[in-house]
Amino acid sequence: MSGLEVRDLAAGYRRRTVVSGVSTTVDTGGWLGIIGPNGAGKSTLLKAIAGLLGHTGEVLVDGRGLSSLRRRERARTIAYAPQIPQLPAGLTVTDYILLGRTPHLGALGREGQSDLEVVNELLTRLDLTHLAGRSLHTLSGGERQRTVLARSLAQRAGVLLLDEPTTGLDIGHAQSLLDLVDELRAELGTTVVTTLHDLTLAAQYADDLLLLSDGVPAAHGTPAEVLTPEALRTHYAARAAVLHTPDGTPVITPTRDSTPGTG
Numbered sequence: 001m002s003g004l005e006v007r008d009l010a011a012g013y014r015r016r017t018v019v020s021g022v023s024t025t026v027d028t029g030g031w032l033g034i035i036g037p038n039g040a041g042k043s044t045l046l047k048a049i050a051g052l053l054g055h056t057g058e059v060l061v062d063g064r065g066l067s068s069l070r071r072r073e074r075a076r077t078i079a080y081a082p083q084i085p086q087l088p089a090g091l092t093v094t095d096y097i098l099l100g101r102t103p104h105l106g107a108l109g110r111e112g113q114s115d116l117e118v119v120n121e122l123l124t125r126l127d128l129t130h131l132a133g134r135s136l137h138t139l140s141g142g143e144r145q146r147t148v149l150a151r152s153l154a155q156r157a158g159v160l161l162l163d164e165p166t167t168g169l170d171i172g173h174a175q176s177l178l179d180l181v182d183e184l185r186a187e188l189g190t191t192v193v194t195t196l197h198d199l200t201l202a203a204q205y206a207d208d209l210l211l212l213s214d215g216v217p218a219a220h221g222t223p224a225e226v227l228t229p230e231a232l233r234t235h236y237a238a239r240a241a242v243l244h245t246p247d248g249t250p251v252i253t254p255t256r257d258s259t260p261g262t263g
């Protein structure tokens, strides 16, 4: 049970406010997608929700303010995978993913069978088993991305914040990752917040979308409500058609201007 509530959050860097006026609720086991053009403030918002960036307003999980939680309890409550992670040198893939289990270890700090089982399952599900003993710095971009996500998933926190989790992943690995996250929310009631540039994937996986534009919420609702051709034109300056799958999920496809002489 880990519902998330954000109340009138504002955050930024030094004296510059980058995001403001964000209020939203994500039910236990729900999935909120944060979308918006480059520089809109998506990563800043996610970092502020994670408690990694000073902010005003409140972030509550099951009604409890995150700032009131001790470090270990907080790590069991909320997990965050950054868009561009800093990876420690010299660790193997397995050791790095095991770090995600730290908030669950007993007084001696030794991992047990259940921790290893969680890690092994993630290695399998994220197609990393063949890389288990490899050093982090030898991984390709997509392999590194999957390893970082595996660590955040190993944390088994009630709230999972993922910043652009599919960046650098091919279409198959992107789907496996999002399917796995979807299963965690169904099986464990994990509450998910992701930023996603791929609007079609965002529409397929998230229950609700929050569109940020210039740091403020410009639209908030179901994917079909938020992803309109007007919204794409206004906030992304994009030419795009919005098609729909039989169940009504929007599919965004860019369209090219057919100006004579430009092909």
Ligand SMILES: Nc1ncnc2c1ncn2[C@@H]1O[C@H](COP(=O)(O)OP(=O)(O)OP(=O)(O)O)[C@@H](O)[C@H]1O
Residues within 6 Å of the ligand: 013, 018, 036, 037, 038, 039, 040, 041, 042, 043, 044, 045
């Ligand atoms: N560490 C920082 N210090 C100062 N300004 C920052 C910092 N990080 C981000 N910004 C600025 O804050 C604004 C929002 O950045 P942010 O990374 O949150 O946007 P975003 O929506 O995630 O963008 P993108 O889609 O390009 O990843 C941008 O103008 C950016 O230049």
